[in-house]
Amino acid sequence: MAAVPPVCDFGWRAIDAVLPGVDGRSHSILSQAGPNGLVVAFICNHCPYVKAVISRIVCDANDLKAEGIGFVAINSNDADTYPEDSFDQMKLFATTNGFSFPYLHDQRQTVARDYVAVCTPDFFGFNSELGLQYRGRLDASRREAGAPGLRRDLFEAMKQVARTGDGPLDQVASIGCSIKWKDDA
Template sequence: MARTESNMFPLGNKAPNFELFNPTTGGKTSLEDVKSDKATVIMFICNHCPFVIHVQEELVKLANDYITKGVSFIAINSNDVSQYPDDSPENMKKKAEELNYPFPYLYDETQEVAKAYDAACTPDFYIFDKNMVAVYRGQLDDSRPGNNKPVTGESIRKALDALLVNEPISSDQKPSLGCNIKWKN
């Protein structure tokens, strides 16, 4: 397991558009389909990474807490499933159903979306405002597997709370840390 930090997508950049396979529905889902006119959270996750497994329950809680406030959430898996079959679309669907993901969990087979977002690790988080401009990128919170800090989603929650009341979001943003995205050769 390679411990990899976020590349820290530039604040102020627009969210790259995408349309990806949604294993849960069997169809395609685009950013246009699910973005919000308040805030949109895009997260790169997968099934097998211990860093993602560590925060999965909080991801569901976080999304459920903020979807009611008009925030949209989208999860994307960009891993090479030929090398990591636990992350296959079939297993993505099972994981989404098992954990009751309240957000689409999309498969980036070509890895072009991960590259467009300069995603480096799982989990990797991005928040875009109503104009789809990046206002936050980095960690969920300070918790990591084995560091005995509680998983609270504090960093994302603070950023979303500020955005929802039109207050500035601190530019002191810590990178996420997780497993590197499993790139195709």
């Protein structure tokens, strides 16, 4: 069953944490911010919603660099129950898909809980002051990639954030697989 996150809580402050990355180094989430903001994306390896749009996520992350927006992806899924989301599989997924941004492992799921992440993918777009300005979808794709030429909701919203500091008032929530929580978490 698909999960849908709540609407944007404008101004909510980004939370920092240091997590291991697939590149073998630990990364601070907030240190990934560009001069105009940051996108924190909760994704995973096995979700059909993520798989359908991963090339678009990588494209948007790359294009947002030119707008002064940093990008970081976090996998918080329970890898014991979903082995395809293991750290070793994350490394392979990042390499296969040409990630140019840190892909971090939230093994204890504390970051996902702090952000109140709901699904994969779940996007949080922050301005230069690290106040939340976007909590919406990548584009209109679902379990299959949408047609070429779809409006790039995340990209357009973050371009606006880069230029004005404010996100669009009208935002369409992301949809995806629910985060796979550990039973004891």
